[in-house]
Amino acid sequence: MNNVGDMMNDATDTQAESRADAPALAQDTLKMTARNVDVYYGDKQAIDNVSIDIGMENVTAFIGPSGCGKSTFLRCLNRMNDTIPIARVTGQIELDEKDIYDPAMDVVQLRARVGMVFQKPNPFPKSIFENVAYGPRIHGLATSKSELDEIVEKSLIRAGLFEEVKDRLHDSGTALSGGQQQRLCIARAIAVDPEVILMDEPCSALDPIATAKIEELINDLRGKYAIVIVTHNMQQAARVSQRTAFFHLGTLVEYGETSDLFTNPSQDRTKDYITGRYG
Amino acid sequence: MNTAIASSPDRQPTDWSADAMQRRIRARYRAEKRFRFYGLFAVLLSAGFLAFLLVTMISSGARGFTQTQIALPVNFPASDIFLEPSQLDGDDRDQLLAQTDFQGLARQSAIAAYGEDGPAFLSNGAWVLLRDAVSEDPSLLTRNETLWVPASTEVDFAARGDSGMRQSEERDTMSTRYAELEAADQVRRTLSWNFLTLADSSDPTLVGIWGALKGSLLTMTITLLLAFPIGVLTAVYLEEYAPENRWTDIIEVSINNLAAVPSIIFGLLGLAVFINVFYLPRSAAIVGGLTLALMTMPVIVIAGRNAIKSVPPSIRDAALGIGASPVQVLTHHVLPLSLPGILTGTIIGMSRALGETAPLLLIGMRAFVATPPGGFTDPATVLPVQIFLWSDELDPGFVEKTSAAIIVLLLFLLAMNGIAIWLRNKYEQRW
Numbered sequence: 001m002n003n004v005g006d007m008m009n010d011a012t013d014t015q016a017e018s019r020a021d022a023p024a025l026a027q028d029t030l031k032m033t034a035r036n037v038d039v040y041y042g043d044k045q046a047i048d049n050v051s052i053d054i055g056m057e058n059v060t061a062f063i064g065p066s067g068c069g070k071s072t073f074l075r076c077l078n079r080m081n082d083t084i085p086i087a088r089v090t091g092q093i094e095l096d097e098k099d100i101y102d103p104a105m106d107v108v109q110l111r112a113r114v115g116m117v118f119q120k121p122n123p124f125p126k127s128i129f130e131n132v133a134y135g136p137r138i139h140g141l142a143t144s145k146s147e148l149d150e151i152v153e154k155s156l157i158r159a160g161l162f163e164e165v166k167d168r169l170h171d172s173g174t175a176l177s178g179g180q181q182q183r184l185c186i187a188r189a190i191a192v193d194p195e196v197i198l199m200d201e202p203c204s205a206l207d208p209i210a211t212a213k214i215e216e217l218i219n220d221l222r223g224k225y226a227i228v229i230v231t232h233n234m235q236q237a238a239r240v241s242q243r244t245a246f247f248h249l250g251t252l253v254e255y256g257e258t259s260d261l262f263t264n265p266s267q268d269r270t271k272d273y274i275t276g277r278y279g
Numbered sequence: 280m281n282t283a284i285a286s287s288p289d290r291q292p293t294d295w296s297a298d299a300m301q302r303r304i305r306a307r308y309r310a311e312k313r314f315r316f317y318g319l320f321a322v323l324l325s326a327g328f329l330a331f332l333l334v335t336m337i338s339s340g341a342r343g344f345t346q347t348q349i350a351l352p353v354n355f356p357a358s359d360i361f362l363e364p365s366q367l368d369g370d371d372r373d374q375l376l377a378q379t380d381f382q383g384l385a386r387q388s389a390i391a392a393y394g395e396d397g398p399a400f401l402s403n404g405a406w407v408l409l410r411d412a413v414s415e416d417p418s419l420l421t422r423n424e425t426l427w428v429p430a431s432t433e434v435d436f437a438a439r440g441d442s443g444m445r446q447s448e449e450r451d452t453m454s455t456r457y458a459e460l461e462a463a464d465q466v467r468r469t470l471s472w473n474f475l476t477l478a479d480s481s482d483p484t485l486v487g488i489w490g491a492l493k494g495s496l497l498t499m500t501i502t503l504l505l506a507f508p509i510g511v512l513t514a515v516y517l518e519e520y521a522p523e524n525r526w527t528d529i530i531e532v533s534i535n536n537l538a539a540v541p542s543i544i545f546g547l548l549g550l551a552v553f554i555n556v557f558y559l560p561r562s563a564a565i566v567g568g569l570t571l572a573l574m575t576m577p578v579i580v581i582a583g584r585n586a587i588k589s590v591p592p593s594i595r596d597a598a599l600g601i602g603a604s605p606v607q608v609l610t611h612h613v614l615p616l617s618l619p620g621i622l623t624g625t626i627i628g629m630s631r632a633l634g635e636t637a638p639l640l641l642i643g644m645r646a647f648v649a650t651p652p653g654g655f656t657d658p659a660t661v662l663p664v665q666i667f668l669w670s671d672e673l674d675p676g677f678v679e680k681t682s683a684a685i686i687v688l689l690l691f692l693l694a695m696n697g698i699a700i701w702l703r704n705k706y707e708q709r710w
């Protein structure tokens with residue numbers, strides 16, 4: 001970590017203006033890299049020349065005003081933008097040094113390795129158990145019923161939901177409260193044991209207690225997965241992330257150590273945003 | 280901003296208890312009540328029509344399930360037929376039975392029992408019953424036995440106290456004779472399975488609906504087996520895979536138009552294609568099924584597309600997001616969730632197909648078919664066509680049979696819809 005920080009500082013010193021363009025993670029801790037990514041919805045450009053590094057055992061937060069392209073960029077990382085016919089992505093994004101937009105890349109496997117939790121909780125209209133078991137089942141991760149049970153239980157425990165639902169695993173997942181549904185979606189995502197988890201405002205519909213639970217969960221998961229979280233809550237970004245990226249109007253304005261970015265932003269736009277002057 | 284508006288001098292604070300407000304509230308309640316009343320009225324009206332239809336059909340058709348029977352004493356040993364029970368043990372039993380003049384026997388027995396006009400009391404097919412009785416129990420041949428056989432239409436009408444279309448003097452003699460018969464307990468009216476087990480006949484006392492019912496079953500089977508999978512797959516392809524271009528648009532418009540094409544056109548198409556080009560047999564269930572499938576498919580496609588479209592995108596995202604392949608998303612999530620909608624479309628399409636007459640007339644399913652079809656390629660007719668044919672008969676005995684056939688058709692429809700609704704409810708899920 002120190003190493004990373006040093007490099008970061010070096011970059012800032014020499015080239016303050018283009019801090020965002022200076023990826024500053026040591027090679028061996030890199031999980032994903034994006035280079036010169038542009039995204040267009042039809043003719044409209046939503047992401048303009050974004051380059052970013054995602055660290056391996058680390059939480060990266062994306063912040064920025066509404067409509068600046070955080071979700072759009074997040075969806076590039078597991079190619080969920082493929083499902084939007086008018087979306088077009090250019091540039092290069094690598095996972096473990098493999099180009100994920102390469103035709104040889106298997107999108108289905110990519111999405112199993114790079115899991116996603118959506119902004120709005122979207123459990124399947126099936127039982128709680130089935131929601132969590134679905135991923136392991138389609139990927140053949142469990143060889144027996146008991147193994148599957150174990151995966152489901154473990155995932156629910158890690159998502160902090162097990163205690164609340166252990167007596168009604170076979171009730172509908174859609175009958176849970178919003179916060180419980182979101183934790184169910186997190187359990188569903190970690191049940192396939194991904195390497196990267198992308199979370200798009202996972203707490204936007206939750207009360208402070210549920211939010212705290214999810215933040216705790218993110219902290220627990222940090223050692224195991226690379227996590228990217230989009231949030232509108234500055235305190236949350238400061239609490240859970242190690243690195244923060246600030247987006248504005250489709251560009252990456254500033255990217256660096258969370259502590260640096262919040263205490264000593266190098267860009268005026270970042271400063272204005274985190275001090276609440278616009279957005 | 281809000282405070283600026285609220286405190287601006289030219290805007291009074293809203294007075295929620297003012298007269299105008301109260302009037303508005305009352306008007307709103309009235310409008311709501313009125314609207315509910317209109318809805319209730321519409322429901323009651325349609326329920327009333329339905330009840331009226333059912334009551335008229337059942338009251339005039341129920342008699343079609345019964346049969347007027349007349350007692351026929353048959354003295355087998357004294358008759359002209361020289362059959363011994365032992366002869367019927369051999370392999371040539373059917374042939375022997377076919378060679379025996381049961382028709383004459385029935386005539387003789389009727390004359391013996393009721394005098395010169397006795398044979399007119401019997402249904403034309405009464406002798407068949409004698410033959411069947413002997414075939415079942417050869418020991419009859421050694422006995423003098425009274426059998427109950429179907430009575431003729433005339434007796435049947437007299438039993439009802441209805442003139443039918445006979446001339447009045449003929450009717451009068453018949454009703455006096457009938458009164459005598461009844462007094463002597465020589466006629467009875469019983470529930471009869473014959474109507475449900477026999478096929479078409481020229482004698483209304485001997486017709487049955489089974490031939491047409493089986494024809495409908497076979498035809499509907501073909502229709503369902505073709506229209507459902509093809510319709511669903513088409514809907515899936517158009518919704519999930521088809522590129523957005525001119526061709527897709529053309530296909531879409533064609534399918535929508537196809538659903539609106541009058542059914543008789545499909546009959547012409549079936550005639551031209553299946554019979555004249557592919558040389559499939561005329562009047563057969565397979566051609567009827569194919570023709571009706573053409574008609575049903577667009578309905579299923581349209582309903583299926585709407586159902587698939589209404590699956591929330593968040594469900595697809597969720598499945599894709601944990602690495603489900605597009606086909607898995609489709610088969611595990613989209614199709615199960617759209618199944619209720621698809622089934623609703625299927626119910627509508629199949630109900631329409633079941634009641635369809637015009638296209639089937641064109642492919643020859645109006646033929647007189649006296650034996651129930653054995654398979655998909657045998658000559659067959661279907662319930663609505665049978666109803667149409669019977670309603671066209673001159674013999675007044677067909678009137679109640681027509682109503683009875685309508686009851687059977689309605690029950691078939693109810694059963695079919697019942698199964699579909701049960702399936703739909705079983706798969707109905709909320710999200």
Ligand SMILES: Nc1ncnc2c1ncn2[C@@H]1O[C@H](COP(=O)(O)OP(=O)(O)OP(=O)(O)O)[C@@H](O)[C@H]1O
Nearest residue numbers: 041046064065066067068069070071072073084086
């Ligand atoms: N499916 C789409 N089709 C067309 N334009 C889109 C689509 N999705 C997003 N956009 C546009 O792309 C831009 C970025 O949207 P995006 O959803 O990435 O913003 P965001 O930063 O996630 O905002 P928020 O914080 O409100 O979620 C917006 O201007 C939006 O209108």
Ligand SMILES: [Mg+2]
Nearest residue numbers: 070071119200
């Ligand atoms: Mg967003």
